[in-house]
Amino acid sequence: MDKFTERVIAGAKRLGASYCDCRLIDMEREDVSVVGGAPRAVVHAHQRGFGVRVIANGAWGFSSSSVVTDAEADHIAEEAVAIAHASALAKKKDVVLAPVALSQDMIPHQADVDPFTIPDSDKIGLLAEATRTMMLPGVVLARGQMQFLKERKIFASSEGSYIVQDRVESGAGVSAMAASDEGDVQVRSYPMSFSGDNAQSGWEFVEAMKLLEHAEPTARGALALLSAKPCPSGVKDLVVGGQQLALQVHESCGHPSELDRVMGMEASFAGTSFLTPDKKGSFRYGSDIVNLTADPTIPHALGGLVYDDEGVRGRKVYLVRGGIFEHYLNSRASAPVVGEEPMGAMRADGFARCPIVRMVSINLEPGDLTFEQLIAGVEDGLYVDGIKSWSIDDRRLNFQFGSEIGWEIRGGKLQDMVRNPTYTGVTYEFWRSCDGIGNPELYHVWGVDNCGKGEPMQVAHVSHGTSPARFRHVQVGVLHE
Amino acid sequence: MSREQLHGLMNDALKASDADQTEIVTMTSNSALTWYAENIIHQNVAEHTAQVQVRAVVGKKVGSASTADCSPEGLALIVRQASQAARLMPDDPGFPGLPSPQPIAAGRVGGWVAATAASQPGERVLAVKKVIERAEHEGLRAAGTYQVQNSELAVVSSMGTAAYQQYTVAALKAVVMGDDSSGYSLMSSADVADIDPEVTGEQAVRTAVETRHPAEVEPGAFEVVLSPFAVEELMGMLAYLALSARSVEQHTCFLEGHEGEQISSPIVSLYDDGLDPAGMPVPFDFEGMPKHRVDFLTQGKGGNVVYDSYYAAKMGRATTGHSLQQPNDIGPYPLNIFMGAGDSSEADMVSHVERGIYVTRFWYGNPVEPRGAVVTGTTRDGTYLIENGRKTHGVRNLRFTQGLVDMLAHTVEISRNRAVLASSFGIGAMVLPSIRVEGFQFTGVTR
Numbered sequence: 008m009d010k011f012t013e014r015v016i017a018g019a020k021r022l023g024a025s026y027c028d029c030r031l032i033d034m035e036r037e038d039v040s041v042v043g044g045a046p047r048a049v050v051h052a053h054q055r056g057f058g059v060r061v062i063a064n065g066a067w068g069f070s071s072s073s074v075v076t077d078a079e080a081d082h083i084a085e086e087a088v089a090i091a092h093a094s095a096l097a098k099k100k101d102v103v104l105a106p107v108a109l110s111q112d113m114i115p116h117q118a119d120v121d122p123f124t125i126p127d128s129d130k131i132g133l134l135a136e137a138t139r140t141m142m143l144p145g146v147v148l149a150r151g152q153m154q155f156l157k158e159r160k161i162f163a164s165s166e167g168s169y170i171v172q173d174r175v176e177s178g179a180g181v182s183a184m185a186a187s188d189e190g191d192v193q194v195r196s197y198p199m200s201f202s203g204d205n206a207q208s209g210w211e212f213v214e215a216m217k218l219l220e221h222a223e224p225t226a227r228g229a230l231a232l233l234s235a236k237p238c239p240s241g242v243k244d245l246v247v248g249g250q251q252l253a254l255q256v257h258e259s260c261g262h263p264s265e266l267d268r269v270m271g272m273e274a275s276f277a278g279t280s281f282l283t284p285d286k287k288g289s290f291r292y293g294s295d296i297v298n299l300t301a302d303p304t305i306p307h308a309l310g311g312l313v314y315d316d317e318g319v320r321g322r323k324v325y326l327v328r329g330g331i332f333e334h335y336l337n338s339r340a341s342a343p344v345v346g347e348e349p350m351g352a353m354r355a356d357g358f359a360r361c362p363i364v365r366m367v368s369i370n371l372e373p374g375d376l377t378f379e380q381l382i383a384g385v386e387d388g389l390y391v392d393g394i395k396s397w398s399i400d401d402r403r404l405n406f407q408f409g410s411e412i413g414w415e416i417r418g419g420k421l422q423d424m425v426r427n428p429t430y431t432g433v434t435y436e437f438w439r440s441c442d443g444i445g446n447p448e449l450y451h452v453w454g455v456d457n458c459g460k461g462e463p464m465q466v467a468h469v470s471h472g473t474s475p476a477r478f479r480h481v482q483v484g485v486l487h488e
Numbered sequence: 489m490s491r492e493q494l495h496g497l498m499n500d501a502l503k504a505s506d507a508d509q510t511e512i513v514t515m516t517s518n519s520a521l522t523w524y525a526e527n528i529i530h531q532n533v534a535e536h537t538a539q540v541q542v543r544a545v546v547g548k549k550v551g552s553a554s555t556a557d558c559s560p561e562g563l564a565l566i567v568r569q570a571s572q573a574a575r576l577m578p579d580d581p582g583f584p585g586l587p588s589p590q591p592i593a594a595g596r597v598g599g600w601v602a603a604t605a606a607s608q609p610g611e612r613v614l615a616v617k618k619v620i621e622r623a624e625h626e627g628l629r630a631a632g633t634y635q636v637q638n639s640e641l642a643v644v645s646s647m648g649t650a651a652y653q654q655y656t657v658a659a660l661k662a663v664v665m666g667d668d669s670s671g672y673s674l675m676s677s678a679d680v681a682d683i684d685p686e687v688t689g690e691q692a693v694r695t696a697v698e699t700r701h702p703a704e705v706e707p708g709a710f711e712v713v714l715s716p717f718a719v720e721e722l723m724g725m726l727a728y729l730a731l732s733a734r735s736v737e738q739h740t741c742f743l744e745g746h747e748g749e750q751i752s753s754p755i756v757s758l759y760d761d762g763l764d765p766a767g768m769p770v771p772f773d774f775e776g777m778p779k780h781r782v783d784f785l786t787q788g789k790g791g792n793v794v795y796d797s798y799y800a801a802k803m804g805r806a807t808t809g810h811s812l813q814q815p816n817d818i819g820p821y822p823l824n825i826f827m828g829a830g831d832s833s834e835a836d837m838v839s840h841v842e843r844g845i846y847v848t849r850f851w852y853g854n855p856v857e858p859r860g861a862v863v864t865g866t867t868r869d870g871t872y873l874i875e876n877g878r879k880t881h882g883v884r885n886l887r888f889t890q891g892l893v894d895m896l897a898h899t900v901e902i903s904r905n906r907a908v909l910a911s912s913f914g915i916g917a918m919v920l921p922s923i924r925v926e927g928f929q930f931t932g933v934t935r
Contacts, residue, residue, distance in 0.1 A: 192858055
């Protein structure tokens with residue numbers, strides 16, 4: 008153990024903490040944004056600080072600081088213990104943590120080329136060329152962005168764990184917005200909307216995207232949408248592309264599987280969950296072919312980790328197996344309540360925030376169909392992809408999602424392009440209607456760096472492995488006028 | 489830190505910069521939050537953080553860097569890094585240079601209360617206990633947060649800008665749940681003394697009790713009465729989609745080209761005012777520019793959008809003092825939205841509805857079609873059926889898909905009373921009334 012975390016833990020214990028952990032984090036970020044060939048924002052950020060979590064008098068306390076000195080170590084440990092004592096004024100029972108194997112470990116990052124060694128001018132140059140290429144007549148806005156993260160996190164606990172983990176993340180994406188004289192606006196993105204695709208990799212991940220090659224087709228896609236027909240409305244069969252399905256998995260499987268939500272801890276912000284403990288082991292969440300995993304061990308996945316922020320070694324569990332709901336994302340305090348063992352899903356957004364249950368990599372296991380076979384099985388339907396809009400109720404049941412692009416399917420073949428495709432449904436009805444999943448060749452693990460949860464808000468980096476999949480009798484084309 | 493200490497540190501760092509222009513923005517925050525659910529406190533946290541953001545300009549090159557290290561050495565290092573970053577950047581031909589200083593209405597606004605800054609965790613716990621006990625008395629389960637924040641925002645630049653403001657926020661939120669219903673309440677103020685846990689608890693409990701055993705209604709067009717909490721969710725989306733110069737750039741602004749035209753109902757006035765003490769004022773933005781009131785809609789007629797210095801230069805306008813931290817990809821943003829008060833009460837509005845829906849709160853709103861600000865989301869934490877002028881019983885939560893511009897055109901009644909709703913950004917607040925709207929589109933129902 009290093010002297011700083013040792014001092015924090017000793018201080019907390021001296022003041023009466025029965026448990027203490029300290030995370031000392033040194034983190035660099037770089038965000039690059041280019042619009043229409045010109046740099047819009049390049050931000051280098053450095054954060055260093057520590058967070059101290061304690062149990063005293065049977066209740067939790069947490070405090071954190073960006074000042075890393077011995078005096079501040081003493082002050083924050085003292086404050087965390089004082090807060091725990093205040094919490095105990097309203098406790099009903101003592102916090103109990105599931106036992107965990109103690110670890111002394113050092114985990115290296117997974118990047119080949121440190122993205123922070125690549126000059127800003129190269130990053131801006133690549134995005135500038137890509138966004139200039141996208142500025143075809145009719146395109147009103149071409150954006151490109153990259154984001155990189157490098158972190159060293161030390162976790163030390165009063166139980167004796169001491170874990171040093173290094174992490175490097177890289178991500179990038181481009182998008183084109185086209186506008187018509189009639190006022191319609193359409194967007195296409197590559198490789199994924201919002202911040203693009205992200206992974207625990209280095210600069211090689213960005214190079215492999217081949218942003219320049221995809222810039223013009225992306226822009227042409229946005230332009231083509233302006234003259235596409237509106238999305239039809241009705242109950243149809245639906246093939247959901249892998250990118251859109253990542254969102255579906257995130258919202259309708261990942262979040263409702265978070266055990267803290269299930270136990271009501273998120274009720275005042277993100278809501279609760281329909282996956283109540285009485286459903287565990289028996290509830291038909293999806294059809295027989297639906298297998299959903301929480302797997303932090305996938306190499307390079309953005310949601311991957313070796314140890315979580317409680318020092319628990321991450322392991323793969325089936326949230327849904329053979330269509331039956333089986334397991335939760337959990338923590339040391341919540342897992343025993345439902346008879347589970349911790350599986351490594353407690354994470355905090357930086358040093359300043361207290362860990363909460365978060366998704367790791369939540370994945371729909373691939374099936375055995377080619378894309379052509381998925382489409383061929385639809386007489387009258389729709390194929391959609393590209394995340395555009397998402398909304399789901401506070402129990403994660405009623406969802407309505409919009410995609411960037413769609414195509415009608417008739418007679419087992421893709422037909423006309425449609426704009427503003429939307430679909431809506433109820434989570435378990437939707438997943439029970441799944442009768443085809445794309446094969447491993449169509450499988451991709453998408454990195455999502457904007458998952459919000461908790462109070463104060465914490466943003467987690469998660470991932471979702473998906474292939475395209477087919478769903479029957481889905482309401483598409485939500486009319487609103 | 490005091491204004492003098494913080495500005496002194498920042499000015500020393502500014503002097504050490506070798507860039508043509510340099511700007512330093514420092515935010516410090518001491519915040520604490522008590523988080524409760526299922527009638528227990530499950531997290532109780534504090535954080536002491538600082539963030540220093542530096543923009544260095546060399547010719548037309550702009551470099552930025554940020555750090556959490558507020559020490560003289562940390563500031564000197566970050567200024568050097570920003571300057572070095574600028575020299576490695578390509579020219580940004582559209583960058584107008586850092587803005588020149590303008591007088592700031594210091595002293596006109598409050599925003600910082602010593603009692604809030606000094607509040608202790610035990611006080612938060614006792615307040616939360618009152619909410620919990622009120623819920624337990626009805627056999628209900630309470631969840632929520634009690635947050636207290638004491639922050640500083642300081643801006644200095646080599647152009648001569650020197651701005652400083654301290655502000656506090658106290659906010660108590662309650663979601664009270666029964667087996668098949670829930671209720672919501674939020675109280676926020678700069679002054680912790682304004683937070684009344686008994687009122688907060690009572691409002692959330694009453695809603696949860698009244699909406700027990702919800703019925704299912706078929707989706708469709710309904711006349712609605714929206715509480716200030718529901719209006720806040722929608723105005724937040726409108727701000728994101730359509731009230732800034734960036735939305736003009738993205739062709740999603742409904743005001744573009746319609747200045748002075750009747751766009752919404754003549755009873756609707758919508759504006760941003762960072763100086764109005766009725767909200768949570770901060771008199772300058774993250775470039776140290778004074779906040780100006782911006783009228784989006786005045787008695788339904790189209791007005792202006794908000795600008796920062798970048799978009800002001802790009803579009804030939806003056807900054808309105810609505811910059812977020814620079815550089816950013818969000819553009820200028822209204823953090824102090826007000827809707828003008830009407831002359832009604834919420835009870836009056838309900839009494840004017842023959843058959844409709846009362847919405848306590850919306851949830852998970854997201855754009856469907858940015859043009860017209862068409863958004864979707866669901867109701868939450870207290871949705872009532874209104875029949876013959878009375879809230880008769882709870883209904884299952886509904887999904888809406890509604891154009892917000894259209895909604896403002898069909899707003900027929902606005903309350904006198906407005907709620908102050910602290911921003912989730914940690915700075916600013918919306919001040920919003922209840923509104924009655926005709927023909928609000930519900931497109932689905934939850935289970």
